[in-house]
Amino acid sequence: xxxxxxxxxxxxxxxxxxxxxxxxxxxxxxxxxxxxxxxxxxxxxxxxxxxxxxxxxxxxxxxxxxxxxxxxxxxxxxxxxxxxxxxxxxxxxxxxxxxxxxxxxxxxxxxxxxxxxxxxxxxxxxxxxxxxx
Numbered sequence: 001x002x003x004x005x006x007x008x009x010x011x012x013x014x015x016x017x018x019x020x021x022x023x024x025x026x027x028x029x030x031x032x033x034x035x036x037x038x039x040x041x042x043x044x045x046x047x048x049x050x051x052x053x054x055x056x057x058x059x060x061x062x063x064x065x066x067x068x069x070x071x072x073x074x075x076x077x078x079x080x081x082x083x084x085x086x087x088x089x090x091x092x093x094x095x096x097x098x099x100x101x102x103x104x105x106x107x108x109x110x111x112x113x114x115x116x117x118x119x120x121x122x123x124x125x126x127x128x129x130x131x132x133x
Contacts, residue, residue: 002051004080006088008096009046016041018048018055026075045069047092049076049085056080059089061097069097071105090118 016037023029049057057076063069071093076085097103107115112122
């Protein structure tokens with residue numbers, strides 16, 4: 001594995017176009033625009049993983065910055081998956097969120113073992129609900 005560098009958006013700005021390309025590479029959220037991504041980057045905590053100049057990993061947080069934080073959109077380019085980059089992204093986010101008591105994320109069931117190694121626990125008694133237009 002080449003040297004991967006991890007930075008918060010405030011430390012090294014994350015290009016919305018690069019994030020859009022990353023969404024495409026993992027086949028997520030085709031309706032999200034670069035303009036929307038730029039707005040999210042301006043308001044949320046985000047972290048990127050770079051291989052040189054190339055953004056190869058990304059994750060972001062939605063938070064009230066006091067009580068709760070939700071980790072969202074953890075994604076690694078397919079060519080870089082299973083190399084420990086996800087662990088690096090989560091570790092950097094958890095460091096940035098160290099003063100927040102409850103950190104939550106939603107994931108597919110197949111990813112439970114990965115997130116459990118990062119200290120997260122599943123709560124099967126809870127149900128995720130969405131309200132869509």
